[in-house]
Amino acid sequence: MMRVTISVVETINLRKTYLLGKVPVNALQGVNFKVDKGDFLAVLGPSGSGKSTLLNMIGALDKPTDGKVFIEGVDVSTLNDNQLADLRRRIGFVFQFFNLIPRFTAKENVELSMSIADMSRVERRKQAENLLETVGLKARMNHKPAELSGGEQQRVAIARALANNPRFLLMDEPTGNIDSKTANEILGLIKRLNEEKGVTIIMVTHDQRLATQAKRAVQMFDGVITMEIVN
Amino acid sequence: MKPRDVFSYSFSAIRLRKLRAGLTTLGVVIGIAAIVALLSISQGLQATITEQLQKGFATDTLIVSTGGGFGLGAEGAMGTAGSGFKLFVNDTQTINEIENVTMSIAIIQKAGYVQFGGKNRTVTIVGVDFAEYASIYSSTFVAESGDIPPYPGNMTVVVGKRVSDPWKNETLFCNVNDDVEIKWTNATARPPKNETYTGHVSAVLQEIGGFGVVGPSDSAVYIPISKAESFFGTDECDMIIVKLENDDKATIDSTSKAIRNAFDKQVQVMSATAVLNILSSVFSIIELFLGGIAAISLLVAGIGIMNIMIVSLMERTREIGILKALGMKSRTVLMVFLGESAIIGLMGAAIGIGSGWVLANVVAIVFRGGGVFMGGNQAAAGAGAGGMTITPVLTPTVFLGALLFGVGVSVIFALYPAWRASKLKPVEALRYE
Numbered sequence: 316m317m318r319v320t321i322s323v324v325e326t327i328n329l330r331k332t333y334l335l336g337k338v339p340v341n342a343l344q345g346v347n348f349k350v351d352k353g354d355f356l357a358v359l360g361p362s363g364s365g366k367s368t369l370l371n372m373i374g375a376l377d378k379p380t381d382g383k384v385f386i387e388g389v390d391v392s393t394l395n396d397n398q399l400a401d402l403r404r405r406i407g408f409v410f411q412f413f414n415l416i417p418r419f420t421a422k423e424n425v426e427l428s429m430s431i432a433d434m435s436r437v438e439r440r441k442q443a444e445n446l447l448e449t450v451g452l453k454a455r456m457n458h459k460p461a462e463l464s465g466g467e468q469q470r471v472a473i474a475r476a477l478a479n480n481p482r483f484l485l486m487d488e489p490t491g492n493i494d495s496k497t498a499n500e501i502l503g504l505i506k507r508l509n510e511e512k513g514v515t516i517i518m519v520t521h522d523q524r525l526a527t528q529a530k531r532a533v534q535m536f537d538g539v540i541t542m543e544i545v546n
Numbered sequence: 547m548k549p550r551d552v553f554s555y556s557f558s559a560i561r562l563r564k565l566r567a568g569l570t571t572l573g574v575v576i577g578i579a580a581i582v583a584l585l586s587i588s589q590g591l592q593a594t595i596t597e598q599l600q601k602g603f604a605t606d607t608l609i610v611s612t613g614g615g616f617g618l619g620a621e622g623a624m625g626t627a628g629s630g631f632k633l634f635v636n637d638t639q640t641i642n643e644i645e646n647v648t649m650s651i652a653i654i655q656k657a658g659y660v661q662f663g664g665k666n667r668t669v670t671i672v673g674v675d676f677a678e679y680a681s682i683y684s685s686t687f688v689a690e691s692g693d694i695p696p697y698p699g700n701m702t703v704v705v706g707k708r709v710s711d712p713w714k715n716e717t718l719f720c721n722v723n724d725d726v727e728i729k730w731t732n733a734t735a736r737p738p739k740n741e742t743y744t745g746h747v748s749a750v751l752q753e754i755g756g757f758g759v760v761g762p763s764d765s766a767v768y769i770p771i772s773k774a775e776s777f778f779g780t781d782e783c784d785m786i787i788v789k790l791e792n793d794d795k796a797t798i799d800s801t802s803k804a805i806r807n808a809f810d811k812q813v814q815v816m817s818a819t820a821v822l823n824i825l826s827s828v829f830s831i832i833e834l835f836l837g838g839i840a841a842i843s844l845l846v847a848g849i850g851i852m853n854i855m856i857v858s859l860m861e862r863t864r865e866i867g868i869l870k871a872l873g874m875k876s877r878t879v880l881m882v883f884l885g886e887s888a889i890i891g892l893m894g895a896a897i898g899i900g901s902g903w904v905l906a907n908v909v910a911i912v913f914r915g916g917g918v919f920m921g922g923n924q925a926a927a928g929a930g931a932g933g934m935t936i937t938p939v940l941t942p943t944v945f946l947g948a949l950l951f952g953v954g955v956s957v958i959f960a961l962y963p964a965w966r967a968s969k970l971k972p973v974e975a976l977r978y979e
Contacts, residue, residue: 376871376972397875403972404873414868414976418562428872430551479873 321388323483323515324350324373329382331368342368344538345382350483355509355516357526360535366519367487369535373517374485375402387482404432407476411488413468415460421447421471422456428478439478446474450504466497473504483515484508490525502528547878556885559858567890570847570854574894575901577844578952582902582945584836586938587909592829594936596822606793607682609816610641610650610805611785631812635771635781640808646791646801651678652783654774660709660767661727662720669709670766671730673774676704679762682789686762692722692749698770703728703745707753708764722747728767730778741777745769793819844951847894848959851887855963859883866967867975876968883964884957891956895949899940902948906938 331343342365350356360366371377372384375391384391386402394402408414415424422443429439447456450470460468469489476484489505490498506528508514518529526532527546534542547555560567612631635652642650654673659666677696680687687694694704703726712719720726724747732739745767754764762768775781788805790797802815859866866879913936 371973374871376976397877400870400873400875402873403871408871410976414864414871416865416868418558427555430555431547431869431872431874431878433548475872 320351322349322351322385323354323387324348324517325385326369326372327383327385329369329372329384330380331365331372331377332380333368342538343372343379343382346535346538346540348533348540348543350515350517352515353509353513355506355530356518357529357532358517358519358535359521359523359526359532361521364535365538366521366535368538370485370487370517370519374406374408375399404428404479405482407473407479407481407484409469409472409476409484409486409489411491413460413465413472413492415468415471415475417460420457420459421452421463421467421474424460424471425456425475425478428475432479434479442478443474446477447471449477449508450474464497465493466501469493469501470504473501473508477508477514481514483517486516486518488520488522489518490522491520547874547881552878552881552885553889556882556889559862559882560886560889563858566854570850571890571894571897573847573850574844574891574952574956575898577840577847577955578895578898578948579902579905580840580843581837581951582899582940582948583905583909583938584840585833585944586903586906586940587936588829588833588836589941589944590906590910590936590938592826592833593939595825595829605818606790607818608788608790608798608802608805609785609818610788610809610813611816612813631809632782633784633786633809633813635775635783637783637809638786641786641788641805644801644804644808646797648789648791649678649682650786650788651675651682652771652786654771654778654780654783655766656730656778658728658730660705660720661729662724665719666729667709667712667719669706670763671728671774671777672766672768673771673778674768675771676702676768679768679787682787683761686751686754687768688752689749690752692747694749698748699746700770700773701744701746702748702770704749704751704768705747706751706762706764706766706768709767710747710750720747722750728769728777732779741779743777795819841951844955848955851890851956852959852963855883855887855960856966858886859963859967862967863970863975863978866970867972867978870970870972871976879970880964880968883967884960887956887960887964888953891953892949894956895952898952899945899948903938903940906940910936910938 326346326348329343329346330341332339332341334340344365346365346369348356358366358369368377372379372391373386375384375386375394378392386406389402391399391402415421416427419427422440425443425446426439429442434442444453444456447453447470450473452467452470452474455463455467460471463471469492473484473489484505486505490501493501502525505516505518509516509530516529518525520526526544530546532544532546533540534544610633612633633652635654638650638652641647651674656671658669658671660669676694676698680694680696689704690707695702705720705726710718710720725744726747728743728745730741732741751762751764754762769777788801790801798817798819802817805815806813869879869882870876
C-alpha cells in the first residue's frame with residue numbers, strides 16, 4: 316500500500332518574468348523543489364539569483380508567470396485576492412528588516428497578526444505573551460521597536476510569524492541585519508523551533524555558514540536550482 | 547479583522563500624527579461650526595420673526611385691500627395704484643353677507659404726527675371700531691394703562707407703547723389723560739393742507755413687539771372710525787379685516803374667492819397664514835443660501851482630508867505591505883483608511899457643532915446688545931424693530947445633519963486614497979522605501 320503525503324510547499328517548473336523598466340528579467344527559469352512537514356530548508360544564492368522572487372511566490376505575495384506553486388496541495392494560482400490573504404495568515408513571514416509596526420509595542424506587534432485573523436482580544440493577549448516567552452523576550456514586551464536592538468526586533472518578528480500557527484516559516488535573510496553574535500542566537504532559536512516544536516522552515520540567505528545549520532540547502536543561480544545539499 | 551480592531555488600528559494611526567490630524571480636523575470643525583452657527587441663527591431669527599408676526603396676526607382673519615401687498619399696514623395711503631378701484635367703509639356690509647364671515651371691520655390709516663409738549667412724533671393714525679378691533683385682536687389690542695372704551699367719544703385716542711415710551715426708558719412722550727395734537731397733511735388737496743385736532747389719550751397699549759405688518763402696532767395711534775372719516779375727509783378705507791368662523795384652509799380659500807368675486811376681482815385678499823407661508827419660504831431660501839456658503843468651507847476641508855490621506859498613504863505604503871503579508875484583506879485595508887477619516891470627521895463634526903452653537907449664542911448676544919444700544923440712543927429706532935431678541939435654535943435635524951455631513955464629507959473624500967491603499971500589491975508595497 317502506498318501512502319501519499321502532501322508536501323507543505325511544492326513548486327513545479329516555476330517561472331517568473333518581470334519588467335525592470337522596459338527590460339524583461341527572467342528571475343525564475345523553472346524551479347522545482349519540495350518541502351515536507353518538519354523540514355528546514357535553506358535557499359542559498361548570490362543577490363540576483365532569484366531567491367527573493369522565489370520567496371515571494373512561496374509566500375503567496377506574487378503570482379508566477381508560468382508553472383505552479385502548491386501550498387499544502389492547493390494551487391496558489393487558482394486563488395482570488397481574499398483567499399490569498401487567508402492563505403498568508405497561515406504563512407509566517409520573517410523579513411530581513413524586521414518590518415515591525417513602529418508605533419506598536421512588541422506585544423501589540425505580535426497581537427496584530429492575530430487580530431487580522433479575527434482572534435479574540437483575551438486569547439491573543441495570552442498567546443502573544445506565550446510567544447514572546449518562547450523567543451525569550453517577555454521582559455521587554457511593552458517596548459516599541461525603536462527601544463529594542465536588532466536581535467530583539469527579529470525575535471519579535473519571529474514571535475509574530477508564529478502567532479497564527481503557520482504551516483511554515485518563510486525567512487528572508489533573518490540574520491542579515493544583525494551582528495554575528497546575535498545572529499547565532501537567532502539561528503539557535505530557529506533551530507530550536509524546528510527541532511523541538513516541529514516548525515517547518517524555509518530560509519533564504521546568501522550566507523553559506525547559515526546553510527550548514529539547516530537540514531537541507533539548495534543553491535540557486537540565475538533563476539534555477541543548481542545544487543542540493545543534505546546536511 | 548473585527549470592526550473594533552479596525553477602529554483601534556485606525557485610531558492608533560491618527561494618534562501617531564497628532565498635529566497633522568488636529569489640523570485636518572480643524573478644517574472640518576470650521577466647516578461644521580459655520581453651518582451650525584448660520585443655521586441655528588437663521589432658524590432662531592425665523593422663529594423670532596414668525597412669533598412676532600403671529601402676535602399681530604390672527605390666523606382666522608383675512609385682509610381685504612385694493613392691492614399693494616401686505617406693506618399696507620404701515621403706510622397704507624398709496625394702496626390704490628393701478629385700477630383706481632376703491633374700498634369704502636360701508637363695503638363691510640357686502641362682506642358680512644358672505645358665508646363663513648363672522649365680522650368685518652374697515653380701517654382707515656394715514657401717516658401723521660402726534661404733537662405733545664412741543665415735540666412731534668411720526669406715527670400711523672389708524673381709524674377703527676375699537677370694540678370690533680379689540681375682539682379680533684384680543685391679545686394685542688389691550689390697554690396697559692387706562693381703558694379702551696367700546697363706545698369711544700370723538701376725541702378718544704389710544705396710543706401704542708412706543709408712542710407713549712419711545713425711548714424704552716420710562717421717559718414718556720405722552721401718557722393716559724394727556725391731550726395731544728393729532729396732525730395730518732392732506733397731500734391731495736391743492737395746496738396741501740394741514741389738518742389738526744386735539745385728542746384725549748384714554749389708553750396706552752401694552753407692548754406688542756411685532757413689526758406692525760398687520761394688526762395692532764406699537765407705533766400707531768388709534769382713533770374711532772367715525773372720527774377718522776371726518777378728520778381725513780373720506781370714507782375710503784385702506785383695508786377691511788375679515789374675521790372668519792374658523793381657520794381651516796378650505797374656509798380661508800373659499801371665502802377669499804367669494805370676497806374677490808363680490809368686488810369683481812378688483813380687491814386683493816390676503817390671509818395671515820399666506821403671509822406667514824411667504825415669509826417662511828423666503829427664510830428657507832436664505833437658509834439654503836447661507837448653508838451653501840458654509841458647505842463650501844466643508845468642501846475645502848474635504849479636499850484637505852483627501853490631501854492628507856494621500857500623503858499618509860505614501861508614508862505608509864510599507865506598512866500596508868506588512869499588513870497584507872500578515873494576511874489582511876484589501877477590504878480591511880480600505881476600512882482602516884476610511885475609519886481614520888471617519889474618526890477625523892466625527893471628531894470635527896462633534897467639536898464643530900459645539901463651537902457653532904457657542905458662536906451662534908455669541909452672535910445672538912451681540913445682536914441683543916446692539917438692539918438695546920439702538921433703542922436707547924437713537925430715537926428714530928423707536929418706531930421700528932428696536933432691540934430684537936434672537937434665540938438660536940439647534941434642531942435635532944440640524945444636529946444630526948451636521949454630524950452626518952461632517953462624517954460623510956470626510957469619508958467620501960477619503961474613498962479614493964483608501965481605494966488606492968487597498969489596491970497596493972504586497973510585493974511592491976514591501977519593497978517601497
